Amino acid sequence: MKTKWFILNCLVFIGIYASAQSSSELLIFNEQRLDYNQKGMLILGSWAIGNMALSTFSLQANNPKTQAYHQMNLAWNAVNLAIAGFGYYGASSASADLSLAESLLEQSKISKILLFNAALDLGYMVGGLYLMERSKNSEQSDRLKGFGQAVIVNGGFLLIFDSIMYYMHASHESSVLIPLLENIQISSNSVGFRWQF
Numbered sequence: 001m002k003t004k005w006f007i008l009n010c011l012v013f014i015g016i017y018a019s020a021q022s023s024s025e026l027l028i029f030n031e032q033r034l035d036y037n038q039k040g041m042l043i044l045g046s047w048a049i050g051n052m053a054l055s056t057f058s059l060q061a062n063n064p065k066t067q068a069y070h071q072m073n074l075a076w077n078a079v080n081l082a083i084a085g086f087g088y089y090g091a092s093s094a095s096a097d098l099s100l101a102e103s104l105l106e107q108s109k110i111s112k113i114l115l116f117n118a119a120l121d122l123g124y125m126v127g128g129l130y131l132m133e134r135s136k137n138s139e140q141s142d143r144l145k146g147f148g149q150a151v152i153v154n155g156g157f158l159l160i161f162d163s164i165m166y167y168m169h170a171s172h173e174s175s176v177l178i179p180l181l182e183n184i185q186i187s188s189n190s191v192g193f194r195w196q197f
Contacts, residue, residue: 024102029176030096033107033169037091040165045084047157048077068146076154107173113165121162124155 055070055077098106131148135141 025176026100027096030098030103032172033110034091034094036094036168037110038088039178041091043079043085044161045088048080048084052081065141065146068143069150072147072150073154076150107169110169111166114162114169118159118162118166121155121159125152128152128155135195144174151161173193
């Protein structure tokens with residue numbers, strides 16, 4: 001009888017330890033996800049501030065195409081700066097103490113946002129090419145060409161940025177979250193957690 005109680009107590013202890021270990025790994029996973037988002041928003045904000053500073057000084061150019069480029073660049077990066085500010089605030093104020101289901105939902109949400117943004121970035125670049133093509137037969141040739149170039153440059157940066165952010169989140173998910181999910185076993189009448197040591 002004492003042996004059964006000993007084995008039962010060991011199994012309960014191992015189950016509690018495995019659950020705590022899983023919860024700890026999940027907390028670290030979510031903290032890292034939020035850290036990626038914060039750093040990403042700092043990079044986006046730095047890009048925006050640098051571009052806005054450059055364009056502010058370059059607006060005095062005599063070339064109408066250059067003026068148009070920097071006008072569009074200023075407007076584009078004002079939006080980028082606002083997005084970076086709200087994104088950084090959201091990532092820094094979000095809780096990392098989430099359940100497994102909530103963690104999966106947040107991970108899915110950031111992945112979908114980044115993929116959607118990457119598709120938009122391609123659309124921006126195509127739009128910039130359209131403006132440059134349209135400039136060939138327009139009275140506002142310099143203006144359209146400058147706008148088109150600014151849209152292509154910013155769309156290209158955002159495509160690279162969103163692709164790198166997606167890759168970082170996907171790598172993080174596959175190295176931490178997927179192994180956690182692989183330890184959960186579901187059958188028709190039970191749910192279990194497999195712990196290997």
